[in-house]
Amino acid sequence: MGLLEVKNLRLSYGTVQGIVPAVDGVSFTIEAGETLGIVGESGAGKSSLASALMRTMPRNVVNYTGIIEFEGSNCLELSDEAFRKQIRWQRMSMVFQGAMDSLNPVIKVGKQVAEPLLLKPGIKPKQAYATAQQLLKMVMLSPEVFHRYPHELSGGMKQRVMIAMALIFNPKLILIDEPTSALDVIIQAQIMNLLKRFKREFKLSILFITHDLALASDLCDSIAIMYAGEIIEMGSAEEMLLEPKHPYSQKLLVSIPRLAEDTRPEFIVGAPPDMTALPPGCYFQPRCHCVFERCLHEHPPSFKLPSGRLVKCWLYGDQR
Numbered sequence: 001m002g003l004l005e006v007k008n009l010r011l012s013y014g015t016v017q018g019i020v021p022a023v024d025g026v027s028f029t030i031e032a033g034e035t036l037g038i039v040g041e042s043g044a045g046k047s048s049l050a051s052a053l054m055r056t057m058p059r060n061v062v063n064y065t066g067i068i069e070f071e072g073s074n075c076l077e078l079s080d081e082a083f084r085k086q087i088r089w090q091r092m093s094m095v096f097q098g099a100m101d102s103l104n105p106v107i108k109v110g111k112q113v114a115e116p117l118l119l120k121p122g123i124k125p126k127q128a129y130a131t132a133q134q135l136l137k138m139v140m141l142s143p144e145v146f147h148r149y150p151h152e153l154s155g156g157m158k159q160r161v162m163i164a165m166a167l168i169f170n171p172k173l174i175l176i177d178e179p180t181s182a183l184d185v186i187i188q189a190q191i192m193n194l195l196k197r198f199k200r201e202f203k204l205s206i207l208f209i210t211h212d213l214a215l216a217s218d219l220c221d222s223i224a225i226m227y228a229g230e231i232i233e234m235g236s237a238e239e240m241l242l243e244p245k246h247p248y249s250q251k252l253l254v255s256i257p258r259l260a261e262d263t264r265p266e267f268i269v270g271a272p273p274d275m276t277a278l279p280p281g282c283y284f285q286p287r288c289h290c291v292f293e294r295c296l297h298e299h300p301p302s303f304k305l306p307s308g309r310l311v312k313c314w315l316y317g318d319q320r
């Protein structure tokens, strides 16, 4: 059994324009020590998926169903209190998208990292601060960072602090939402190396969210491509990079600029669909270069290929 098993997860928001099915029947498994990349364009539902797993959804959620089985507990059946006490931050934690800008400006970094431990009954402040120091060291920050204020840190340093905070209770799984998109490439590489080390040395399981397929394939064992709330393709990172099957994944791959080759990156024509008025049939059909009759009317299920790859596309159906 996997560490995290997600089956048919759905999360919709109510808006004045209508219902937004941000997570639309998503299923996947993360084994202990495994890293899964969730890749997709802006608005695909990546952050919504993470907030559904962490139960940190906004108030306008109108539908939240499916199965989230984490270390054998069915999370959707747990009360909010039980989930908070047993799972969130303790065993499954998260680095939220853009959260490095939400560090409290008037509290020193060390105290902010130690805070969740300081609030735990039975843990002495000295112990909490020692753990915070250790965590800062683990994310390769110098000890004096403990006494600094957030504005005295660079973006890359703040992101390391966020990762340290997510590790405070020594979780089994960490969800990381776009940790490097605001950072330059050198700092981005340093953060990626840090995550690779955690994966290698501590066998930490990671759900890594990004819009960058190349970045995901560098860290992840498997990759799931999200489009309009659905996982449209999932497989091993290597296979996904070498031979994407879904027309959308193929377009994502050729949109990556390559220095060594004499080819120009292609762009994906059109824009992601309006989530309150999804097209009939396959959600990608208006932009698809392989579209045929069936795609216009029938929504494709996930087809399992002999290699184990899952593809939600009629090209891989029994009969076209």
Ligand SMILES: Nc1ncnc2c1ncn2[C@@H]1O[C@H](COP(=O)(O)OP(=O)(O)OP(=O)(O)O)[C@@H](O)[C@H]1O
Binding pocket: 013, 014, 015, 020, 022, 040, 041, 042, 043, 044, 045, 046, 047, 048, 049, 058, 060, 097, 211, 275
């Ligand atoms: N609180 C909300 N209320 C209504 N709609 C929302 C809310 N949050 C997100 N959405 C919508 O849900 C869809 C998925 O959004 P989400 O933020 O999960 O995408 P994302 O893949 O994380 O995008 P990005 O790469 O820009 O972070 C989008 O259509 C978005 O507009």
Ligand SMILES: [Mg+2]
Binding pocket: 046, 047, 048, 097, 177
């Ligand atoms: Mg997001």
